[in-house]
Amino acid sequence: MTTDSTQPPDSPAIAVQDVHKRYGERRAVDGVSLDVRRGEFFGLLGPNGAGKTTLIEIMEGLRQADGGTVRVLGQSPWPRNTALLPRMGVQTQASAFFVRQSAREHLVTVAGLYRCDPADADRTLESVGLTEQRDVLVENLSGGQRQRLAIASALVHSPELIFLDEPTAALDPQARRDLWEVLRALKSEGRTIVYTTHHLDEAEALCDRVAILVGGKVAALDSPHRLVTAAGAPSRLLLPAGRLGVEEAAALPGVERATLQGGSLVLETSAPGKVLQAVDALTGLDGVMTRTATLEDVYLELTGAAQPGPRVGHTTQTEYQA
Numbered sequence: 648m649t650t651d652s653t654q655p656p657d658s659p660a661i662a663v664q665d666v667h668k669r670y671g672e673r674r675a676v677d678g679v680s681l682d683v684r685r686g687e688f689f690g691l692l693g694p695n696g697a698g699k700t701t702l703i704e705i706m707e708g709l710r711q712a713d714g715g716t717v718r719v720l721g722q723s724p725w726p727r728n729t730a731l732l733p734r735m736g737v738q739t740q741a742s743a744f745f746v747r748q749s750a751r752e753h754l755v756t757v758a759g760l761y762r763c764d765p766a767d768a769d770r771t772l773e774s775v776g777l778t779e780q781r782d783v784l785v786e787n788l789s790g791g792q793r794q795r796l797a798i799a800s801a802l803v804h805s806p807e808l809i810f811l812d813e814p815t816a817a818l819d820p821q822a823r824r825d826l827w828e829v830l831r832a833l834k835s836e837g838r839t840i841v842y843t844t845h846h847l848d849e850a851e852a853l854c855d856r857v858a859i860l861v862g863g864k865v866a867a868l869d870s871p872h873r874l875v876t877a878a879g880a881p882s883r884l885l886l887p888a889g890r891l892g893v894e895e896a897a898a899l900p901g902v903e904r905a906t907l908q909g910g911s912l913v914l915e916t917s918a919p920g921k922v923l924q925a926v927d928a929l930t931g932l933d934g935v936m937t938r939t940a941t942l943e944d945v946y947l948e949l950t951g952a953a954q955p956g957p958r959v960g961h962t963t964q965t966e967y968q969a
């Protein structure tokens with residue numbers, strides 16, 4: 648990995664100040680300011696059309712901002728700054744491939760463009776778990792394997808700053824988890840990663856900090872843990888239905904709301920310890936589950952997509968057994 652010794656080590660990898668971008672009347676990026684720290688795994692989240700791709704393209708030097716300033720590794724990415732190219736790796740949702748080449752040939756070709764050795768291609772193929780497919784033609788790779796090859800193409804020259812745009816979108820659950828390990832290894836090598844995803848569990852598991860963009864503005868920026876804690880969303884306790892009456896449950900100390908959902912009695916509370924104690928005293932805790940708030944709760948609240956009533960998907964869950 649090459650680094651710029653002229654930059655102070657504590658300077659941000661990316662500094663974005665009051666950046667604007669319009670397409671006609673549409674304000675795609677509307678006064679965004681944020682820093683991405685060196686070595687940070689930074690998530691850019693937001694609903695479709697929130698301005699993530701536009702902002703990333705401005706950071707990558709692919710698009711000109713209408714206003715504001717952007718510094719990437721201490722330099723301006725616009726007008727197109729070729730000095731930055733060897734220091735950045737870019738994976739987009741529409742990556743281009745040499746489809747009539749094998750996976751390895753493709754990567755050796757990309758490595759050659761960066762004046763890297765074929766050995767770098769082999770090492771990178773291994774790091775994304777494609778060694779077995781090295782001789783398979785790109786056009787015969789599965790969607791997930793191509794996705795991994797796209798990521799390998801962004802990594803082959805060992806860039807210090809990596810942009811990954813929904814890299815796990817086409818991956819099955821196991822391949823997604825495998826890729827998490829690849830990404831964690833990159834972070835542990837000190838690389839800076841800017842990451843977009845619609846998988847909130849993934850952002851929570853991987854990112855040091857996330858920015859949630861809504862309508863071209865930063866609606867929240869912090870670590871997933873602090874965002875979840877600050878949101879103060881209630882925890883939920885799920886009891887098998889019939890264990891307690893709804894009214895009886897609603898009257899327990901600390902319970903803010905009790906509802907029947909499917910086969911469960913759902914208790915919302917900001918004092919889960921207190922409610923667990925009360926339930927334990929009445930019925931025991933066998934089969935009781937707790938679900939704590941997650942980044943998805945915060946995200947849905949901020950993007951205005953929150954549904955009334957408790958959600959039960961994608962939550963951190965603990966089940967009690969006798």
Ligand SMILES: Nc1ncnc2c1ncn2[C@@H]1O[C@H](COP(=O)(O)OP(=O)(O)OP(=O)(O)O)[C@@H](O)[C@H]1O
Pocket residue numbers: 670673674675693694695696697698699700701702
């Ligand atoms: N080249 C363009 N010309 C005109 N409008 C555009 C262009 N690119 C994006 N937009 C509009 O700007 C807004 C932001 O788009 P952008 O692609 O940056 O959002 P996004 O957050 O990346 O969305 P997604 O999650 O769907 O990829 C959208 O309303 C989009 O329709």
